[in-house]
Structure formats: structure tokens, C-alpha cells
Amino acid sequence: MLDAAGPEAIEVHARALAVGARLATTLVVTGYPAEVTAGWLAPLLNFPGHLDIALHIEPVPNPVAAAGLKKQRARLESGRRAGYDKGHLDDPEEEAAAADAAELAYRIARGEGKLFHVALYLTVHAPDENSLAEQAAAVRAIAESLLMTVAPTTYRALPGWLATLPLGIDTLKIRRTFDTAALAACFPFISPDLPTATGSDGEAAGVLYGLNAVSGTPVLWDRFAQDNYNSITLARSGAGKSYLAKLELLRLLFTGITASVIDPEDEYVRLAETVGGHVVALGADGVRLNPFDIPPAAHSGEDMLTRRVLFLHTFLAVLLGADLTAAEKAVLDRAILAAYTRVGITSDARTWTRTPPHLSDLTTVLEEDGSQAAADLADRLAPYTAGSHAKLFNGPSTAAATGHLVVFALRQLPDEVKAPAMLLALDAIWRQVTSRPAVGRHLVVVDEAWLLMRDGAGARFLFRMAKAARKYWTGLAMVTQDADDVLTSPLGRAIVSNAATQVLLRQAPQAIGTISENFHLCHGEKEFLLSASRGEALLLTGDRRHKVALISVAAPGEHEVITTDPGELAGQYTDDGVGIAGDLAADDEGWAP
Known part of the structure; x- marks a missing residue:
């Protein structure tokens, strides 16, 4: 022997x-x-x-x-x-x-x-x-x-x-x-590869994120197999964060999930058009979402009117650009309820299907209130009811948020109203998620999330969504380039802690200290993020047990759909000779291996 x-x-x-x-x-x-x-x-x-x-x-x-x-x-x-x-x-x-x-x-x-x-x-x-x-x-x-x-x-x-x-x-x-x-430091002799998640049939689950930067093996990750389905992607401008988010979204669509996207720079429009998705171009002529719309109750007995009033408080705080005082909140609460009452909508659930009021109806109620606080609120709402931004939020909804992929394109909106428009689009997505009859996985992508995170009311809405999304088999994917807006506030850190998937790409030296402290990075990981090339990322799990450095890769067909590199798009023309790059964001995040 x-x-x-x-x-x-x-x-x-x-x-x-x-x-x-x-x-x-x-x-x-x-x-x-x-x-x-x-x-x-x-x-x-x-x-x-x-x-x-x-x-x-x-x-x-x-x-x-x-x-x-x-x-x-x-x-x-x-x-x-x-x-x-x-x-x-x-x-x-x-x-x-x-x-x-x-x-x-x-x-x-x-x-x-x-x-x-x-x-x-x-x-x-x-x-x-x-x-x-x-x-x-x-x-x-x-x-x-x-x-x-x-x-x-x-x-x-x-x-x-x-x-x-x-x-x-x-x-x-x-x-x-x-x-x-x-x-x-010599132990354990750990593998740089992530553990492979398997489905009920024993086959590898998840989508391809890229190649392991150390071993060269494929990195497969399934966000829907984690404790929660949320993710946070942080990177400096030009590091490839939107490219990686679009690549994951495209590959998840192949697996049969549905998705909704908040797209401030129209970077997901070509992707949606390629896969037969629906684009809601807020800011375009005749495209509008009415913040007073009452969604159907997901469960019997739900007080949807009260929930809508609470959302309107959040929306108006973001629209007006400041947290409201206690007196203003009291006046606004009375005025919102009065605006609904005038069109016949009361606490009786049978009235919730009636035509809802508009923002101008709220302004009319405030003007008739007679108090100084109400008059001030009416004056501050005037640009959105009768002024330059009246067509954006004042009037009945003209866009439907249905389909296997819905992209809310916000590039045509002025910067001053992008944050409230993002919040309104997120609310429309959330109404769709909570009321959808079919059971299936859903992904909500919020690109440039810092636009909402810098506002207290917007950050609170995102936090509530991150906490509740899992109950509806939904994941919230936040993509942002401003780490300070996310990591320096308690709400931002709470959102990060509720993300089981965390992706870090190249970071600026000014932000690496905050990133390192909040994500518990070692010296080598900090150096990797400071010197990473475009498309190189560090994938972390929320429990810190697994992490991997990867290089995102896309097939030529995928790259053509998701790239927004103006240098590449300039050479692509439609049949009538008009460059299709003209309506796309001129950023530098398009990357190919």
C-alpha cells in the first residue's frame, strides 16, 4: 500500500x-x-x-x-x-x-x-x-x-x-x-474568485460582470441571490460607472427581469430603443406626470389618499428646494386635502378613481387661504403653475410607465427641476412596482443619484424605497459620482448599508479617505481604486466576506448599444446623414475592452 x-x-x-x-x-x-x-x-x-x-x-x-x-x-x-x-x-x-x-x-x-x-x-x-x-x-x-x-x-x-x-x-x-x-497577513490563502451562486437547477446563476483582474476568470454575480437586491456604484466622472450599470442591465434583461431607469443624461435611450423598451422623455412637449395622481391600492384597506398627501409633502419640499417649516406644512396639508375635496376625492375609496386635481388647483386654494404662509407658498409655486416651468408638472399625466423596460429620460429638463422630476419618476416607478399583477424580479436604476441625495426629502424617499424594495422582489441600483453626498449624511450611509452589492470604480484622491473609511478598504484596495483604469472595479458584498477586483468587458454588439463615447458615436450615422450622437450625452464613460 x-x-x-x-x-x-x-x-x-x-x-x-x-x-x-x-x-x-x-x-x-x-x-x-x-x-x-x-x-x-x-x-x-x-x-x-x-x-x-x-x-x-x-x-x-x-x-x-x-x-x-x-x-x-x-x-x-x-x-x-x-x-x-x-x-x-x-x-x-x-x-x-x-x-x-x-x-x-x-x-x-x-x-x-x-x-x-x-x-x-x-x-x-x-x-x-x-x-x-x-x-x-x-x-x-x-x-x-x-x-x-x-x-x-x-x-x-x-x-x-x-x-x-x-x-x-x-x-x-x-x-x-x-x-x-x-x-x-499570510492567512488565509484565500482565492480571489467569488463563490459561484447556483440556481435551483444547479447551474451557475447571475450575470457576467467582467473578468477577475487577478486570475482572469469570469466574475458572475447574482444580486437577486443576496440578502437584499440593492446596489451602490461609486466612481469619479469618466471611470465607467454608467457603462457597467448599462452592461449589467442589458444582461439582466436577457434573464427575463423587468426594469425601470431614471436617466438624467439620456444615456439609456439607445439601450431602451434597441430592446423594445419604452422611453418617457420628461420635458418634451406634451409629456407630463401629474404628482396628484392616486395609484390603485395594492391591498384592500390601504389609505391611498393619505399616502398620496404624504408624498406630495416630499415632492413639494424638493420642488421648492428647501425643507418646509411647521407652519408651512400645516397650511400645505390643509390646501392639498382641500384641492382633492374640490374635485370630489375624499377618504371614501370609491372616489379615488375620479380625475385628480392639478398643481394650479393647489395654488388656487393657497391664494384663497388668506394667511401669509399660504401666500408665500403660492408665490413660490407660481413658476411651476403659470411660469416658465408650468408645462412640466401642471396638468394631467400624459405618459404611461408600463413595459419590460421603462426609461425616464430627463436630459431635456433644466437642471433646476431635475431633482423633483427624478422624484416624480421614482414615484411612478414605485406605483408600478407595488401594483404589478405579475410576480417577477424588477430592477430600478437611479443614475446620478446625487441629484436626489443632496436634498433631504429626496434622500429620505430613496431610503424608504431601499428598505421596502425587497418585499416586492425589486432591487434599487444607485449610480453616482459624488461620494460626499452619499457618505457624509446618515441617510446616505444607511442606504449604502442596505446595499448587498457595492461596486467601486476609480476614485479621486480627495474622496478616497471617505470611501476607505466607509467601505473598510485596506491599503492595497485604496491604491487599486486610485490607479484603476476605465472599466476596472472593486466588487464588494455588503457583509464584507467577499470582494473581487474585476475588469468589465462587453461583446462588440453590447458595446455598440451601451457606449456613449462621443468619439465613437460621431462615426455612426443614420440613413439620412444625421449623426445619432447628437441627442446623446457627451460624456466620457463609454468603454470597451
Whole structure:
């Protein structure tokens, strides 16, 4: 039995072994970098060839460690004083070593750490000498890129091979001393790949986000298999956040989900037109949503009139650009109820199907109230009832929010009214989600979410939506480039904490501190986000157990549909010679591999 487990023969050479029909050579790690992060040995684990890695650990008793550190500190201090007496300049490396030894000695004395003897050996296998030399050179290059120093086991090839067998025997004993924190950075030998989610049929679920930046394997992620279905995507302008959001949306549509999009810059219009979706261009002639519309009750017994009045308070606060005082809220509440009463809508559910009032009806009630607060509110609403923005919100609804993909395109709206228009569109989406008869997955994408997050009432609406979406098998995908509007407010942080899928692309140096603090990033992850190319992203899960660096990739057909790069779109023309790039956002987020 034992004979069958071993090779038929072993031939020992100076630096290699012939183990059966294959060759093997062992490299010893003799030097380590000064600073590392968790999982720093992962590049070695992902080596594509046959590589055996053995890490031998032997704890050092605290009395022995303390005595050794005492001698080491005395030697370093003696050398420093001798150099000082001779007029030599301080040696920076010696000073750093003395400081490290002193700090380590104090940690051990306080019981905050221990010392370990650690040995790391790498055995490379190949079928012939040339392949072995190439594989060993590749492993050496990876090790040196990690700032490790490696050396071959010359004339000790057999002990080196034995040291990497699963026997737990260190036959070389070429070791270095590690403390607890340094040793912890070597464990666990984690895989850079996410765990693969599987459906009820056992097949891989989710959609392709891109390729793993470390291993090159596909990154499949299913937001609807997480604790909640929400996501947050943060990036600086031009990093490719909208491109990645459109790519995920397009691939999710292939799986049969329905979706709604708030699109401030008309970046999703071509996508909707390609897949047969419905585009609601708010701001265009004759396109309007009436904020006074009462949705049908999703459940019997629901007081939809009261819920509509509460929404109107939120909408008007965003429309007027400031939180209302208690007196203004009281006046407004009376006026809203009076406007509904005048058209025959009361607390009786049978009246909720009647034609609702308009914004001008509310202004009329406020003007008749006679109080100063009511007059001030009427004056502030005048631009939206009889002024330059009257056609946007004043009048009956003329657009329907139905279809497998509905995009609310807001580019034609002035910047001053984009936030209330986004809120009104979100309300229309939410009414559709809560009243849809068919049961199925739904995704709500809010691009440039900072437009709503900077307003308190808008942020509260998004927060409530993020909390309640899961009950309707709906996910809220927020895409924004302004991290401060999201992460510096309690509501913004609460929305992030309710997102099980978190995607970070390239960040500005001014924002990386806030991003790092809120997403608990290590040094290497911060450096990755600061230097990431367009399309490179860090995918995090809400519980922080899994994370992966990826590169988003799109097929040529997908790229043609979702790109908004003006340089690419300028070369695409319709049959009548008019460039289709003319009506699209001139941003720089279109990216292809």
C-alpha cells in the first residue's frame, strides 16, 4: 500500500529532482517585504502552472522571544552608540530596526502578540528541463514582484522537495521570525474568485460582470441571490460607472427581469430603443406626470389618499428646494386635502378613481387661504403653475410607465427641476412596482443619484424605497459620482448599508479617505481604486466576506448599444446623414475592452 503511494524512482541532481517522469525544483524565500496586506500571497496561489507551496510555522515561547529581542535591541543600540562615538551618521535602516524591535518587545510584554519561526518553500514541477527553467523563472518573477527574495536549494534538492510534501516536516529550516500581525497577513490563502451562486437547477446563476483582474476568470454575480437586491456604484466622472450599470442591465434583461431607469443624461435611450423598451422623455412637449395622481391600492384597506398627501409633502419640499417649516406644512396639508375635496376625492375609496386635481388647483386654494404662509407658498409655486416651468408638472399625466423596460429620460429638463422630476419618476416607478399583477424580479436604476441625495426629502424617499424594495422582489441600483453626498449624511450611509452589492470604480484622491473609511478598504484596495483604469472595479458584498477586483468587458454588439463615447458615436450615422450622437450625452464613460 505504501509503495503505491510514492513515485517509482527519484533521481537527485544539484538543483532539481527527477520524480518519476517529471522534474521538480524548490525555491526558498529568504527575504520578505516590509509591509504587506491580507492575502498578499494570492498571486502565487494563482500561478497557472504546477506549484506546491509550503508554509512551516513554529511558535516561539514568550520567554525565549523576550530574551532574543533583548539581545537584538542591545546589539542594535551598541552599534548605534559606537557609530555615534566615531562621528558616523545615523543608519536609517538600523534606526528603523531598533524602533521595530522595541515596539515588538513591548507588544510581547503586554501580551498583544507572539513570535513565530516561519519558513516558506516553493516547489515547481514540469515535464522537461526547458519547461522547468521557464516555470521556475516565472515563479521567481512573481515572488520578486511581491518584493520577496528567493534562492534555489542548490545541492539540497531532495530536502527541499520533502519540505513541500504534505508531511509537516521542515527539512531545510531556512526560517525567518514573524510576529502575530505579520503571520496573520499570510492567512488565509484565500482565492480571489467569488463563490459561484447556483440556481435551483444547479447551474451557475447571475450575470457576467467582467473578468477577475487577478486570475482572469469570469466574475458572475447574482444580486437577486443576496440578502437584499440593492446596489451602490461609486466612481469619479469618466471611470465607467454608467457603462457597467448599462452592461449589467442589458444582461439582466436577457434573464427575463423587468426594469425601470431614471436617466438624467439620456444615456439609456439607445439601450431602451434597441430592446423594445419604452422611453418617457420628461420635458418634451406634451409629456407630463401629474404628482396628484392616486395609484390603485395594492391591498384592500390601504389609505391611498393619505399616502398620496404624504408624498406630495416630499415632492413639494424638493420642488421648492428647501425643507418646509411647521407652519408651512400645516397650511400645505390643509390646501392639498382641500384641492382633492374640490374635485370630489375624499377618504371614501370609491372616489379615488375620479380625475385628480392639478398643481394650479393647489395654488388656487393657497391664494384663497388668506394667511401669509399660504401666500408665500403660492408665490413660490407660481413658476411651476403659470411660469416658465408650468408645462412640466401642471396638468394631467400624459405618459404611461408600463413595459419590460421603462426609461425616464430627463436630459431635456433644466437642471433646476431635475431633482423633483427624478422624484416624480421614482414615484411612478414605485406605483408600478407595488401594483404589478405579475410576480417577477424588477430592477430600478437611479443614475446620478446625487441629484436626489443632496436634498433631504429626496434622500429620505430613496431610503424608504431601499428598505421596502425587497418585499416586492425589486432591487434599487444607485449610480453616482459624488461620494460626499452619499457618505457624509446618515441617510446616505444607511442606504449604502442596505446595499448587498457595492461596486467601486476609480476614485479621486480627495474622496478616497471617505470611501476607505466607509467601505473598510485596506491599503492595497485604496491604491487599486486610485490607479484603476476605465472599466476596472472593486466588487464588494455588503457583509464584507467577499470582494473581487474585476475588469468589465462587453461583446462588440453590447458595446455598440451601451457606449456613449462621443468619439465613437460621431462615426455612426443614420440613413439620412444625421449623426445619432447628437441627442446623446457627451460624456466620457463609454468603454470597451
